[in-house]
Amino acid sequence: WQRRNTRFMSCNCSCSSTLDTPTPLSLALATTLTVVVLVVVATLIASRRAWLSHHQARQQDFKSGRVLLHETDQPPTEVLKAATCKYHIFMSHTWKTGQDQVAVIKRQLVQLLPSPRIFLDVDDLEEFGDLEAHIKETGVMLLFLSRGYFLSRACLMEARLALTLEKPLILVHEADVKHGGAELDVIRAECPAALEADIFDD
Structure with missing residues (x-):
């Protein structure tokens, strides 16, 4: 062993x-x-x-506040330049509850985008009768939905014309009651039935 x-x-x-x-x-x-x-x-x-x-x-x-396109990783300079419309965005709002907010939105967009053309009535409107022409010359409609938006005659005219012209819509909802906002259901209830589906459901 x-x-x-x-x-x-x-x-x-x-x-x-x-x-x-x-x-x-x-x-x-x-x-x-x-x-x-x-x-x-x-x-x-x-x-x-x-x-x-x-x-x-x-x-x-x-x-630095630059907005870049996902596809190219570059600012949308050429896209904005290529737009044939007079205004890239038309800001539709009611003065009573949305004037200050849309002014801030426009100011921010000007900082973020290269040379955007944004219509805001206090800056660009000379005659009320010119609104229709300005909407026709706009690429995209921004509807600032604060309390009483759909109770405004001018806002209803702008929304109806935008739908008639089949303009793309951007909805911005003001929810803060202290700044003229309301629950979205409340604002939607103010919208005429003939416009509701086209604005909120499409």
């Missing part, structure tokens, strides 16, 4: 000795694996740096 055990131990030691001795093949394999790992790590680091650089650039764009 002792002799067999000695042989086993001897064999075990011999095997260990063989494994511990690197061969040219194992050295080449280890070198190749090392190179591969280094290349992968370097690629990951480079990708991470590129992502961080892009992310930081986007953060800077956000902080």
Whole structure:
């Protein structure tokens, strides 16, 4: 038993000795694996740096107030220039509960977009009778839905004409009661039945 055990131990030691001795093949394999790992790590680091650089650039764009198109990652300068309409946006609102808010919206859009043409009555309207012409010359209608919007004769005229001309609509809801807002259901209830589905459901 002792002799067999000695042989086993001897064999075990011999095997260990063989494994511990690197061969040219194992050295080449280890070198190749090392190179591969280094290349992968370097690629990951480079990708991470590129992502961080892009992310930081986007953060800077956000902080500087720039709006970028998702498809091109560039400001919509050419899109706005290519628009044949006189105004990109017509801001429809009731003076009683929405005048201050739309002025702020226009100011923000001017900061965020490159040279937008935005119609706001206090800035651009000279005669009430010109409203129809201005709406016809507009690309998109923004309806600022504050309390009493649909009770205003002028607002109803603007909304009806926008629907007749099939202008794209942007609905902005003022929910803050302290600033002339109301629940959307309340504002919707003020809307004439003939306009409700086209404005709220389409």
